[in-house]
Amino acid sequence: MIKFENVNKVWPNGVHALKDINLQIERGEFVGVIGLSGAGKTTLLRTINKMNTISSGNITIELLGNDNKTKKFVVNKLIGRKLRKLRMRIGLIFQSYNNIGTQSVLKNTLNARVAKLPFFCQFFGFFSKKDKLIALTALEQLDILDKAYVRCGNLSGGQQQRVALARTLTQQPDLIIADEPVSALDPILANQVMLDFKKINVNNNLTVIINIHHVELALKYATRIIGIKDGEIVYDGSSTDVTPQVLKNIYGNKYEQVDLINV
Structure with a gap:
């Protein structure tokens, strides 16, 4: 449904925010994107609907049309009306x-x-x-x-x-991308909102991609975890396979500050 091929994003100041990202997300997945602040999580999400324009590579989204035939959108090549039509099919939720x-x-x-x-x-x-x-x-x-x-x-x-x-x-929408949707909430409310995302993901078969700082919530509700460090994907796999060593690879010397429950 969403495919990143050799995607790079370099900001005008020379910061390499995304480095050679290769990634495929299928319809109906619940994906949690984790990593330190500044690792590239938000940049990654915002390239999906071209809020951030990539520097090189391709991002392709395949969606079903009204005729039940698959329609392919090469996001980085869309402009004007075609880009607006794609954005109408992508739900955005922010902090x-x-x-x-x-x-x-x-x-x-x-x-x-x-x-x-x-x-x-x-x-x-x-x-x-x-x-x-x-x-x-x-x-x-x-x-x-x-x-x-x-x-x-x-x-x-x-x-x-x-x-x-x-x-x-x-x-x-056909998919939902959410950037830190629960960071301003207390733990009880954050859990409830994440449960809402999970219900929508399961009951509506909607792809949900969430950038989230709360690792324990990501592991509890997402079925797939993507770990980003310094603009690179250092982990991509099932949430059940995330170990302390995986988290150390993602967070480096900040690992001890990560909020974890039963990891």
Whole structure:
């Protein structure tokens, strides 16, 4: 579904953020990307939808079209309308919830459908019954349907992240990439949000790729771990095969500072 071939990213200041990345991620995988800050985790994720443009190599994404035929997108070659069409099929979730506090939970969730509306409906904020059903179904799936008409600004951090996740589901994406989605949450809420990601991954057969600092959460919920160190992949395998030695290879002399439970 997603294929990296000899991908490099060099920033204008000469920093080599990604070094010869070769990687393939299949549909339905739950991938946790771990490593130190500055290792290249966020850069890697943001190349998937060309938020970061790569310096060399190719990134290919294969998605099913409306005719059930596979369509191939060479991400680094896309521009304009074709790039926008691909981005509409990729859900993005960040550490900041990006909710509008003065709007209801339902309205925040429906905002994911705006790009699919005719201009007249966009201008006046009209949503069809179908759009509302899609949004309400996403809220129900994440157990916050009872908050549909509550202002987002009145919700807890965990509930806000659930709204962001519901909005992403309402977009009806083919895959979700999340950059540190639980780093601002306490351990209990972080576990709950990661469980939400897992449910979506399993129940919707959605590919989920998460950049995460909490190693114990990555090992608990992701089925595949990609470890990055200094822009290179130093581990790619099952979460059940991650050992203390694997983590030492990823984190180096910072290993002792890694939060671990039963690893």
